[in-house]
Amino acid sequence: GENVEQHPSTLSVQEGDSAVIKCTYSDSASNYFPWYKQELGKGPQLIIDIRSNVGEKKDQRIAVTLNKTAKHFSLHITETQPEDSAVYFCAARGILTGGGNKLTFGTGTQLKVEL
Amino acid sequence: AAGVIQSPRHLIKEKRETATLKCYPIPRHDTVYWYQQGPGQDPQFLISFYEKMQSDKGSIPDRFSAQQFSDYHSELNMSSLELGDSALYFCASSLRALSLNTQYFGPGTRLTVL
Numbered sequence: 001g002e003n004v005e006q007h008p009s010t011l012s013v014q015e016g017d018s019a020v021i022k023c024t025y026s027d028s029a030s031n032y033f034p035w036y037k038q039e040l041g042k043g044p045q046l047i048i049d050i051r052s053n054v055g056e057k058k059d060q061r062i063a064v065t066l067n068k069t070a071k072h073f074s075l076h077i078t079e080t081q082p083e084d085s086a087v088y089f090c091a092a093r094g095i096l097t098g099g100g101n102k103l104t105f106g107t108g109t110q111l112k113v114e115l
Numbered sequence: 116a117a118g119v120i121q122s123p124r125h126l127i128k129e130k131r132e133t134a135t136l137k138c139y140p141i142p143r144h145d146t147v148y149w150y151q152q153g154p155g156q157d158p159q160f161l162i163s164f165y166e167k168m169q170s171d172k173g174s175i176p177d178r179f180s181a182q183q184f185s186d187y188h189s190e191l192n193m194s195s196l197e198l199g200d201s202a203l204y205f206c207a208s209s210l211r212a213l214s215l216n217t218q219y220f221g222p223g224t225r226l227t228v229l
Contacts, residue, residue, distance in 0.1 A: 102171050
């Protein structure tokens with residue numbers, strides 16, 4: 001099955017700096033890679049996602065890059081703000097067949113944006 | 116916009132008791148997924164349903180069962196509860212017809228087994 005590794009486990013940045021979180025996946029058949037933000041006591045919230053036929057996607061201060069050959073993808077947050085502080089999870093999903101739409105999550109990154 | 120609704124939000128049970136968690140997907144969504152998240156861990160996939168049929172199965176214990184009803188809501192039934200079942204249980208929903216089939220998560224049910 002799919003295995004997703006995520007680094008770093010914790011990340012502390014100063015407000016206004018950029019933050020980068022990296023993930024690798026094992027199953028070359030995976031073709032969809034969402035990123036979720038989870039605040040304490042809440043459910044994961046989708047912040048951005050990318051398909052395998054796209055190398056980069058950007059939405060305001062958030063961007064995701066994908067390298068299919070190396071099987072890794074990264075989340076980039078620019079101009080970080082205190083409200084960006086949360087746990088971020090990357091995930092991977094395989095080909096949409098009759099089933100198999102489950103997400104395999106990385107182990108999460110605790111991002112702390114300091115004033 | 117309407118989101119995924121889960122009930123109850125908090126549940127406390129004793130060992131060996133049973134629990135039922137409910138999930139109401141986003142309107143028009145046809146697929147629901149159940150995930151379990153232990154403290155400090157990532158969500159682990161349990162089971163999913165598409166159009167009321169089980170579509171995928173993950174690390175769901177035999178003591179647990181789930182189903183999706185005609186109105187697309189889903190219930191996760193947990194029997195013979197163990198201390199290790201204490202966790203956050205999330206339901207997510209999606210619309211399979213959409214190309215990305217994006218999963219949207221509910222707020223979760225925090226289950227505590229004493």
